[in-house]
Amino acid sequence: MRLYVTPASPWVRRVRVAILELGIEDRFEFVQTKWPHSWGTKTVAHPADFVAATPAQRIPALVTPDFSLTDSHSICDYINAELGGYRLLAREGVARWRGLADISVASAIIEAQILRRAELLRSERERSTDFLGKMRERTLRCFEALEKRVPVAGSAFDLAQITTAVACSYESWRYDADWRGVAPKLAAWYDIVAERPSMKATRPAETPQT
Amino acid sequence: MRLYVTPASPWVRRVRVAILELGIEDRFEFVQTKWPHSWGTKTVAHPADFVAATPAQRIPALVTPDFSLTDSHSICDYINAELGGYRLLAREGVARWRGLADISVASAIIEAQILRRAELLRSERERSTDFLGKMRERTLRCFEALEKRVPVAGSAFDLAQITTAVACSYESWRYDADWRGVAPKLAAWYDIVAERPSMKATRPAETPQT
Numbered sequence: 247m248r249l250y251v252t253p254a255s256p257w258v259r260r261v262r263v264a265i266l267e268l269g270i271e272d273r274f275e276f277v278q279t280k281w282p283h284s285w286g287t288k289t290v291a292h293p294a295d296f297v298a299a300t301p302a303q304r305i306p307a308l309v310t311p312d313f314s315l316t317d318s319h320s321i322c323d324y325i326n327a328e329l330g331g332y333r334l335l336a337r338e339g340v341a342r343w344r345g346l347a348d349i350s351v352a353s354a355i356i357e358a359q360i361l362r363r364a365e366l367l368r369s370e371r372e373r374s375t376d377f378l379g380k381m382r383e384r385t386l387r388c389f390e391a392l393e394k395r396v397p398v399a400g401s402a403f404d405l406a407q408i409t410t411a412v413a414c415s416y417e418s419w420r421y422d423a424d425w426r427g428v429a430p431k432l433a434a435w436y437d438i439v440a441e442r443p444s445m446k447a448t449r450p451a452e453t454p455q456t
Numbered sequence: 457m458r459l460y461v462t463p464a465s466p467w468v469r470r471v472r473v474a475i476l477e478l479g480i481e482d483r484f485e486f487v488q489t490k491w492p493h494s495w496g497t498k499t500v501a502h503p504a505d506f507v508a509a510t511p512a513q514r515i516p517a518l519v520t521p522d523f524s525l526t527d528s529h530s531i532c533d534y535i536n537a538e539l540g541g542y543r544l545l546a547r548e549g550v551a552r553w554r555g556l557a558d559i560s561v562a563s564a565i566i567e568a569q570i571l572r573r574a575e576l577l578r579s580e581r582e583r584s585t586d587f588l589g590k591m592r593e594r595t596l597r598c599f600e601a602l603e604k605r606v607p608v609a610g611s612a613f614d615l616a617q618i619t620t621a622v623a624c625s626y627e628s629w630r631y632d633a634d635w636r637g638v639a640p641k642l643a644a645w646y647d648i649v650a651e652r653p654s655m656k657a658t659r660p661a662e663t664p665q666t
Contacts, residue, residue, distance in 0.1 A: 286587075287584050287586040287587040287590060288586050288589075288590055289589075289590050289593045289594070301561055301564070301594075301597045301598045301600065301601035302560075302561065302564035302568075302594055302597070302598055303594070303597070304564070310553075312550055312553070312554070313550070313553050313554050313557040314557055315553065315556060315557055315560060316557070316560040316561065316564065317560045317563065317564070319529055320553075320556035320557070320559070320560050323552075323556065324553055324556070327548050327552075328548075328553070337547075337548075338537050338538075338547075340522055340523070342533075342537075343520075343522070343523050343525065343530075343534050343538070344522070344523050346525060346530035346533065346534070347523040347524055347525055347526070347530070349530070350512075350525060350526040350527045350530050351511055351512065351526065353527065354511070354512035354514070354526070354527070358512075368584060368587075371581070372582055372583070372584040372587075373582070374497050374578060374582045376497040376498050377496075377497040377578075377582075379498075379499075380497060380498055380499050383499045384499070384511075384512055384513070387511045387512070387513070388511045388512055390511065391511035
């Protein structure tokens with residue numbers, strides 16, 4: 247299976263961490279993609295194989311012989327079920343819905359982080375200070391909500407925890423550590439899970455532009 | 457269960473159509489939310505119950521006694537599994553992944569439609585013609601991809617078909633019918649499913665601003 251990736255994307259990272267936690271990295275060929283900063287407002291030219299893999303032209307994208315999954319949620323659902331024996335998210339029942347509830351909130355942070363990044367890549371004239379503020383407010387509200395459901399120490403590093411940890415990491419890497427002020431218990435939890443080999447092996451780095 | 461909705465949102469509509477197709481509408485209390493057009497760039501003031509339900513402050517949001525699901529994907533997953541006996545999407549196996557593959561592409565259209573809408577609600581000065589073009593290009597590429605996998609006439613109106621039909625409908629309602637030119641077979645299929653009671657009962661209308 248081919249997985250299209252970048253070193254910066256938190257959507258890619260949650261998939262990569264899930265793969266490492268399950269110990270199934272040898273099942274994938276990882277294909278790096280390049281993104282000039284114009285991606286914030288313009289369609290970027292990509293190699294034909296990537297264009298064929300995903301009509302939305304976004305990462306991550308997973309190509310199998312039978313189908314292509316072109317968003318992080320469906321890729322994680324597939325990996326967890328088909329390759330992971332539901333070890334990262336329960337197959338059904340209240341454990342699954344509670345997991346998805348947390349993933350919803352952590353994913354809303356990641357979405358806001360990416361929209362904020364795209365906004366910052368705009369020319370100054372087209373950049374909206376209001377919109378940047380809206381995304382920042384959403385991010386902090388979601389961290390505040392996650393502070394009320396910090397994982398118990400030693401509990402399984404599942405898809406909800408992975409998504410949360412990736413959101414924490416990206417916020418500090420790309421923006422600032424203000425989230426630690428609104429979510430101190432979450433920050434203490436994050437500092438522990440950040441030392442897991444899967445997290446250390448996937449630390450964010452700038453995506454190549456060319 | 458309380459489901460927070462608007463009459464315009466395609467993310468809400470796919471949940472509402474799923475509920476109607478399963479015949480389980482009596483299980484939900486539908487709560488209308490209001491969105492002044494400033495939502496494109498600013499955090500909007502909402503009643504306390506909505507703020508408590510979803511830290512991202514987005515619709516749809518589903519509140520159950522045990523957990524809250526705050527995005528369309530997890531809500532559909534829950535409804536399909538827990539209330540729908542997996543009638544709208546297979547529980548596992550290649551049928552599930554093929555369904556999610558189609559949902560990925562249709563959802564990329566809906567996401568682009570909403571981002572384009574938010575962009576059009578900006579002041580003219582902060583509006584990016586490039587970004588509007590990027591979203592339009594993505595939308596048309598995804599419709600082109602869906603044209604290669606038009607559902608067979610008479611096949612089950614499942615979650616993939618629901619999501620696709622909602623994307624088709626929103627495009628014509630909010631923007632234009634250019635997608636019909638790039639996806640004529642899909643358009644012919646859409647004209648048939650648009651007559652289903654679930655689709656007719658949820659035709660989009662402007663969301664109240666106050």
